[in-house]
Amino acid sequence: MKAPIRVAITGAAGQLAYSLTFRVASGEVFGPDQPLHLTLLEIPPAMNALRGVGMELDDCAYPLLKSVKLTDKAAEAFDGISWGLLVGSKPRGKGMERGDLLRDNGKIFVEQGNALERAAKDVRILVVGNPANTNCLIAMNNAKAIPAERFAAMTRLDHNRAKGQLAVKAGVEMNAVTNVTIWGNHSATQFPDFLNAKIGGKPAPEVIRDRKWLENEFVSTVQKRGAAIIEARGLSSAASAANAAIDHVKSMLVATPKGDWFSAAVRSDGSYGIPMGLVCGFPVRSDGTTWEIVQGVAVGDYARQKIDLSVKELLEEQEITKALM
Numbered sequence: 472m473k474a475p476i477r478v479a480i481t482g483a484a485g486q487l488a489y490s491l492t493f494r495v496a497s498g499e500v501f502g503p504d505q506p507l508h509l510t511l512l513e514i515p516p517a518m519n520a521l522r523g524v525g526m527e528l529d530d531c532a533y534p535l536l537k538s539v540k541l542t543d544k545a546a547e548a549f550d551g552i553s554w555g556l557l558v559g560s561k562p563r564g565k566g567m568e569r570g571d572l573l574r575d576n577g578k579i580f581v582e583q584g585n586a587l588e589r590a591a592k593d594v595r596i597l598v599v600g601n602p603a604n605t606n607c608l609i610a611m612n613n614a615k616a617i618p619a620e621r622f623a624a625m626t627r628l629d630h631n632r633a634k635g636q637l638a639v640k641a642g643v644e645m646n647a648v649t650n651v652t653i654w655g656n657h658s659a660t661q662f663p664d665f666l667n668a669k670i671g672g673k674p675a676p677e678v679i680r681d682r683k684w685l686e687n688e689f690v691s692t693v694q695k696r697g698a699a700i701i702e703a704r705g706l707s708s709a710a711s712a713a714n715a716a717i718d719h720v721k722s723m724l725v726a727t728p729k730g731d732w733f734s735a736a737v738r739s740d741g742s743y744g745i746p747m748g749l750v751c752g753f754p755v756r757s758d759g760t761t762w763e764i765v766q767g768v769a770v771g772d773y774a775r776q777k778i779d780l781s782v783k784e785l786l787e788e789q790e791i792t793k794a795l796m
């Protein structure tokens with residue numbers, strides 16, 4: 472057995488965490504030989520609901536789960552953690568402007584960035600709570616003592632959605648689809664890149680010879696999948712989002728298969744002409760410890776236009792929240 476690690480999940484009384492927390496506690500994410508201490512962060516009005524989650528965790532009798540701490544204080548939640556899964560955020564209220572949503576959530580991530588910087592040096596962060604890219608940017612800029620490469624925002628759900636759509640259309644197994652990238656923002660402006668995706672090792676457009684479907688239906692289905700699920704279920708896509716968060720962590724912790732990559736929103740180093748410092752969706756590879764943005768992925772005029780549109784939105788979000796960084 473390894474020494475226990477500490478993992479924090481925020482928004483822990485929410486829907487997404489209701490799926491994520493139990494899978495993390497079971498050992499599915501960090502491995503069957505990795506004990507863990509779990510800290511669950513919520514806001515005061517949700518602490519009672521969080522106590523219910525705590526009771527259910529006890530009732531699972533997970534052998535790897537050494538302790539569970541429930542708290543409404545970020546500094547306590549992040550004390551000595553190796554991983555922070557930042558799921559909690561404020562949803563868009565009725566009639567709320569996008570700018571207000573960005574600023575209100577931004578304040579949460581200023582506080583959490585500061586708390587992370589004080590409480591946890593050797594930490595890796597995944598921001599899931601929306602607007603995820605900009606929340607991540609704000610947390611990162613308020614935790615300068617933590618290397619920026621320790622932060623990422625989640626585009627993995629979009630990645631998995633794109634993979635699923637391509638596999639179903641081509642009539643192949645999920646694993647036959649590789650090299651999917653979600654460029655840009657985790658929003659309806661994202662570009663799910665079908666041009667560089669491969670199906671059975673061949674470029675996706677050579678297997679799915681319906682360019683109209685790829686450019687229109689595929690792109691828009693992936694971009695608007697979250698809304699379609701809310702429309703159908705009356706609730707957001709919590710289970711698949713939790714699953715994607717788990718995929719993200721696992722992909723960061725193991726070496727990426729040769730020739731493939733995965734999608735994550737990470738700090739731009741200027742690659743592909745994306746302004747330095749923005750948290751943007753890129754193709755990423757991991758060696759199990761560190762990650763890199765995959766270089767040399769073809770970006771033609773069509774993709775460029777789509778990526779630029781999403782980057783423009785990210786720059787607008789950065790501008791709206793610049794007082795918080």
Ligand code: NAX
Pocket residue numbers: 481482483484485486487488512513514517558559560561562579598599600601602603624625626627628629657697707708709712
């Ligand atoms: P819920 O509204 O069910 O849960 C959010 C929880 O966060 C609530 O319990 C709330 O009390 C808590 N919270 C709010 N402020 C907090 C703070 N300062 N500290 C700690 N907790 C706080 O939403 P849920 O369906 O669980 O979704 C969680 C977040 O994930 C949302 O922002 C949602 O938009 C986002 N998503 C992001 C996805 C991605 O791919 N990046 C996909 C799925 C998901 O929609």
